[in-house]
Amino acid sequence: MFSLVYGLWKYWFRKDEYYVMILGLDNAGKTTYLEKCKQLMARGYSGISLDRISPTVGMNVGRIDVSTIRLIFWDVGGQQDLQTLWEKYYTECHAIIYVVDSSDQARMDESLHILERLLGSDHLTGIPVLVVANKRDKESCFPSSDLKARLSFPSLKNRDCLVLEASAYKGSGIQDGIEWLVQCVQLNSSARPPHLREVS
Numbered sequence: 001m002f003s004l005v006y007g008l009w010k011y012w013f014r015k016d017e018y019y020v021m022i023l024g025l026d027n028a029g030k031t032t033y034l035e036k037c038k039q040l041m042a043r044g045y046s047g048i049s050l051d052r053i054s055p056t057v058g059m060n061v062g063r064i065d066v067s068t069i070r071l072i073f074w075d076v077g078g079q080q081d082l083q084t085l086w087e088k089y090y091t092e093c094h095a096i097i098y099v100v101d102s103s104d105q106a107r108m109d110e111s112l113h114i115l116e117r118l119l120g121s122d123h124l125t126g127i128p129v130l131v132v133a134n135k136r137d138k139e140s141c142f143p144s145s146d147l148k149a150r151l152s153f154p155s156l157k158n159r160d161c162l163v164l165e166a167s168a169y170k171g172s173g174i175q176d177g178i179e180w181l182v183q184c185v186q187l188n189s190s191a192r193p194p195h196l197r198e199v200s
């Protein structure tokens with residue numbers, strides 16, 4: 001009897017874990033996005049000042065729980081020599097958040113080229129991608145319609161893709177994106193099942 005009740009308890013309280021990579025060029029705002037996301041959505045997390053965030057050397061890990069789902073975020077540094085690290089995580093990840101600095105017209109081509117290349121990886125076939133047009137609070141932003149118009153490359157076909165305007169700094173456009181992502185990873189779970197984290 002005890003083992004039956006214990007088994008049910010574990011089943012009810014287990015969480016499906018999905019891994020989400022946060023990628024994009026250096027200075028795009030990935031770590032700020034992750035920090036703001038935790039401040040808005042992680043229960044009991046008070047956070048740090050966004051002004052204290054420095055360029056990522058390696059990777060930051062964050063997590064939030066959304067109902068029965070746990071999202072584990074991997075925010076990997078975007079500097080050129082760190083981009084080679086990204087592919088180490090492709091086989092494990094369930095979704096990608098790709099952050100674009102929409103106030104940096106000069107690096108838009110470079111950013112989209114890298115997005116196209118990474119989505120061309122066989123290890124990421126069918127993986128949902130949320131493209132975040134970040135820094136919308138700045139005055140010098142290019143319209144996100146420009147970005148959408150450029151997102152027509154073949155590696156974007158046959159996967160869920162959403163472009164959302166956001167300001168990681170102000171916190172706008174973040175929750176909508178995460179809620180969309182939760183739906184996508186669940187819908188895609190037969191192709192890429194979650195990791196099950198049992199309560200011990």
Ligand SMILES: Nc1nc2c(ncn2[C@@H]2O[C@H](COP(=O)(O)OP(=O)(O)OP(=O)(O)O)[C@@H](O)[C@H]2O)c(=O)[nH]1
Nearest residue numbers: 026027028029030031032055056078135167168169
């Ligand atoms: N105005 C404004 N600034 C932002 C926003 N998001 C990030 N920033 C600023 O952009 C700079 C880079 O932010 P990070 O979060 O460190 O960028 P990153 O993509 O993690 O950079 P790497 O770790 O080097 O790959 C910082 O000065 C942030 O304060 C935003 O939404 N609006």
Ligand SMILES: [Mg+2]
Nearest residue numbers: 030031055056
């Ligand atoms: Mg960073």
